[in-house]
Amino acid sequence: MLSLDVKIPGKEYKIHIGNKLFNEADVLLKPFVENKKVCIISDTNVFPLYGEGMENAVKKAGGDVFSLVVTAGEEAKSFKNLEYLCREIISRNFTRSDVIIALGGGVVGDLTAFCASVVLRGVTLIQCPTTLLSQVDSSVGGKTAVNIPEGKNLVGTFYQPKMVLIDTDTLTTLPPREVACGMAEVIKYGAIRDKQLAEALLKGEFKAEEVIKTCCSIKASIVENDELDKGERMLLNFGHTLGHAVENYTGYGTYSHGAAVAIGMCTITAWSERMGYTEKGTYDTIKALCEKYSLPTHIDNLENMTGAAMHDKKRSGSRISIVLVKKMGESYYEKVDVSLLSEIAKG
Ligand code: NAD
Ligand code: GLY
Numbered sequence: 001m002l003s004l005d006v007k008i009p010g011k012e013y014k015i016h017i018g019n020k021l022f023n024e025a026d027v028l029l030k031p032f033v034e035n036k037k038v039c040i041i042s043d044t045n046v047f048p049l050y051g052e053g054m055e056n057a058v059k060k061a062g063g064d065v066f067s068l069v070v071t072a073g074e075e076a077k078s079f080k081n082l083e084y085l086c087r088e089i090i091s092r093n094f095t096r097s098d099v100i101i102a103l104g105g106g107v108v109g110d111l112t113a114f115c116a117s118v119v120l121r122g123v124t125l126i127q128c129p130t131t132l133l134s135q136v137d138s139s140v141g142g143k144t145a146v147n148i149p150e151g152k153n154l155v156g157t158f159y160q161p162k163m164v165l166i167d168t169d170t171l172t173t174l175p176p177r178e179v180a181c182g183m184a185e186v187i188k189y190g191a192i193r194d195k196q197l198a199e200a201l202l203k204g205e206f207k208a209e210e211v212i213k214t215c216c217s218i219k220a221s222i223v224e225n226d227e228l229d230k231g232e233r234m235l236l237n238f239g240h241t242l243g244h245a246v247e248n249y250t251g252y253g254t255y256s257h258g259a260a261v262a263i264g265m266c267t268i269t270a271w272s273e274r275m276g277y278t279e280k281g282t283y284d285t286i287k288a289l290c291e292k293y294s295l296p297t298h299i300d301n302l303e304n305m306t307g308a309a310m311h312d313k314k315r316s317g318s319r320i321s322i323v324l325v326k327k328m329g330e331s332y333y334e335k336v337d338v339s340l341l342s343e344i345a346k347g
Contacts, residue, residue, distance in 0.1 A: 001016055001017065001018035001021060001024075002016075002017045002018065002209050002210070002213045003015065003016050003017070004017075004213060004216060004217055004220065005220070006140065006141075006160070006220040006223065006224065007220070007224050008142075008160060008223065008224055008227050011142075011160040011227075013160060013161055013162050013163050013164065014163055014164070015140060015163075015164040015166065015213075015216050015220070016028055016163070016164070016165050016166065017135075017166040017168065017209050017212050017213050017216070018166070018167065018168065018209060019167070019168050019169050019208075019209065020167060020169050021165055021166065021167040021168070021169075022050060022053050022054060022057065022128070022165070022167040022169070022170075023053070025053075025054065025057035025061075025128075025165055025167075026056075026057040026058075026060035026061040027061075028163065028165060029057060029058060029061040029063070029126070029165075030061040030062065032099055032124060032126060032162060032163065033058055033061050033062065033063035033099050034061055034062035034063065035062055035063075036063050036064070036097060036098050036099050036124075037063070037064050037065075037066075037092065037093075037094055037095070037098040037099070038058045038063040038064065038065045038066075038098065038099045038100075038101060039065075039066060039067070039068060039088075039089055039092070039094070039098070039099070039100045039101070040054055040055060040058070040065060040066075040067040040068070040100075040101045040103050041067070041068050041069075041070070041085060041100060041101070041102055041103065041104075041108060041111070041112040041115070042054075042067060042068075042069050042070075042102075042103040042104050042108055043069060043070050043071065043072040043073075043076060043104045043105075043107065043108050044069055044070070044071050044072045045072040045104075046072070046103060046104040046105070046108065046130050047067065047069045047103070047104075049130075049170075049173055050103060050128075050130060050167075050170060051067055051069070051103065054101065054103050054128065055067060058101070063099070066092060068084075068085055068088055068089075070084075070085075070108070070111065072104075072107070073107065074107055074147065074152075074252060074253070075147075076107050076108070076111055077107055077110055077111050077145060077146045077147045077152075077153075078111075078146055078147065079146055079148070079155075081111055081146075082111065082114060082115055082118075082146055085111070085112075085115045085119070086115060086118070086119045089115070089119050090119065090120070094119070094120065094123065095120070096120045096121070096122070096123055097123075097124070098123055098124070099123065099124040099125075099126060100112060100115065100116040100119075100123055100124070100125050100126070101125075101126045101127075101128055102116075102125065102126070102127050102128060102129075102139075102161075103128045103130065104128075104129070104130055104131075104134075105129065105130055105131035105133065105134045105138075105178070106129070106131060106133050106134040106137070106138035106139075109127055109129055109134050109138050109139050110138060110143070110144055110145045110146070110153070110156070111144075111145075111146060112125070113125055113127070113142070113143075113144035113157075113159055113161065114144035114145060114146055114156055114157060114159075116144075116159060117144055117157040117159030118157065122159070124162050125159065125160075125161045125162060126161055126162055126163045126164075126165065127139035127140075127161040127163070127164045127165070128164075128165045128166075128167070129164065129166060130167075130170040130174070131170075131171075131174055131178050131181075131182060132171060132174065132178070132179055132181070132182025132183065132185075132186070132212075133178070133181050133182040133185055133257070133258065134182075135166045135168075135171075135182070135212050135216075136182060136185050136186055136189070136211075136212055136215035136216065136219070137182075137185045137215070137219065137236075139161070139164050139166070140164060140216050140219045140220060140223065141160075141219055141220075141223040141227075141233075142158045142159050142160040142161070142223070142227065143156060143158060143229075144156045144157045144158070144159050151248075152244075152247075152252070158227060158228060158229075160227075164216075166212060166216075168208040168209055168212065171208060176294070177256055178256070180256070180258055180259070180293055180294045180295055181256040181257055181258030181259065182258060183258065183293035183294075183295065184239075184257075184258030184259070184261045184262045184265070184290070184293075184295055185215070185258065185261070186201065186211060186215055186293075187201065187262070187265070187286065187289045187290060187293065187295075188236070188238050188239060188261065188265065189214070189215045189218045189219075190289070190328070190329070191238060191265060191269075191282075191286055191289075191325050191328060191329070191331065192218075192235050192236070192238050192323070192325065192329075192330075192331035193218045193222075193235075193329060193330075193331070194214060194218060194329050195327075195328045195329030195330075196329075197211070197214050197215075198285065198289060198328050198329065201289055201292070201293070202285070202288060202289055202292065204292070219236065222235060222236060234321045234323060234333045235323055235331050235332075235333055237321070237323055237333075238264075238265060238268075238323040238325065238331060239261040239262065239263075239264035239265030239266075239268060239323075240261055240264060240323075241264065241268075241320065241321075241322060241323075241341065242260075242263065242264030242267050242268055242302060242306070242341070242344070242345055243257070243260035243261035243262075243263065243264035243265075244260070244264075245264075245302065245305040245306045245307075245341075245345070246260040246263055246264065246299055246302065246305060247260045248305070249304075249305035249307075250299075250305075255296070255299075258295060259295055259296050262290040262295035262296055262297060263296055263297065263298060263299050263302070265286055265290070266283065266286055266287050266290060266297040266298065266347075267298070267302055267344070267345060267347045268322065268323075268324065268344055269282055269283045269286050269324075269325055270283045270347035271343075271344045271345075271346065271347055272324045272325070274347075277324050277326070278324060278325055278326060278327065279326065279327035279328075282325055282327055282328055285328055286325070286328075298347070302345040302346075302347075303342045303343070303345040303346050304342075305345070306341040306342045306345050318337055318338050318339070319335040319336065319337060319338070320335065320336060320337075320338050320341065321333050321334070321335055322334065322335075322336055322340075322341075322344065
């Protein structure tokens with residue numbers, strides 16, 4: 001098992017990563033769940049695979065467990081589900097010292113974390129992410145959200161978990177499209193902060209526990225400096241502004257989030273290299289990485305899709321933050337006029 005600390009002052013927590021970690025989850029859960037009511041929230045794909053094991057671990061650790069299961073898919077991140085979860089939890093006489101466990105991908109993680117942050121004005125949250133994306137990204141850092149018709153993730157809170165348990169064995173049941181989706185975020189970490197990670201990925205070296213630990217360490221260090229997303233944390237959005245434009249224009253689900261981010265990372269780097277802001281060859285490296293991990297690198301007419309950026313949370317007036325890679329492993333962000341996005345989108 002590998003472990004690391006997230007050191008946000010006053011909100012410190014540990015991330016534990018291991019193969020078959022859920023089998024020994026009772027030991028790690030015990031300090032949090034013993035003699036507590038524990039609600040596991042999961043989805044209709046994940047619960048049949050890992051729900052019973054997690055329930056047993058909580059029981060073994062001395063918790064009084066029940067589970068709530070939402071229909072899998074992005075639509076689960078809704079106010080309707082939030083209300084359903086809060087009402088179910090409160091009807092079971094939950095108190096503020098009780099515990100909620102998110103067992104699933106980023107959808108379950110975001111919805112559950114939002115619920116944990118507001119029900120009874122905040123209860124203990126433990127994240128047990130089961131997709132690569134949620135293991136390297138969404139389970140760490142405390143962003144919670146539901147979607148509204150105006151856009152994705154537009155309503156949410158910042159709420160840190162008390163512990164993150166990552167069982168890399170859950171990746172064995174993950175569909176290939178979802179693995180590729182997570183790889184886009186892994187490539188992102190290599191591009192913005194870790195040249196060695198990028199080089200290893202390019203050689204096809206992928207040891208899940210180590211890669212996930214590296215990504216979580218990068219995310220932890222960024223979040224420690226900027227929990228509330230006012231500066232450095234924006235680096236995590238490399239490729240995302242154009243990626244959101246692709247997802248929004250083509251209809252969510254046509255391109256996976258990771259596929260859209262991959263297009264975004266390649267396109268903005270093609271532009272920034274052409275403009276002289278990025279070391280030559282960087283675009284080729286990022287493109288090669290995306291291709292190696294079955295991700296697209298281009299979409300026609302991206303310049304016509306950038307209107308969605310008006311709903312981007314990173315926008316302030318007519319300015320929006322863009323993230324550029326200076327060279328592999330080194331990145332920075334700057335504010336530009338939103339109108340520049342359609343130019344950037346030409347690559
Ligand atoms: P997801 O949660 O929808 O999971 C993808 C699919 O895989 C779902 O059908 C799910 O049921 C299934 N699944 C999950 N684990 C599985 C497993 N081990 N075996 C088999 N099937 C499994 O999607 P995701 O990509 O994990 O997360 C996407 C969400 O994360 C988006 O809503 C996005 O906004 C959010 N997100 C949040 C943050 C953050 O910082 N909070 C960061 C990035 C993304
Ligand atoms: N996924 C972006 C963030 O956590 O800030």
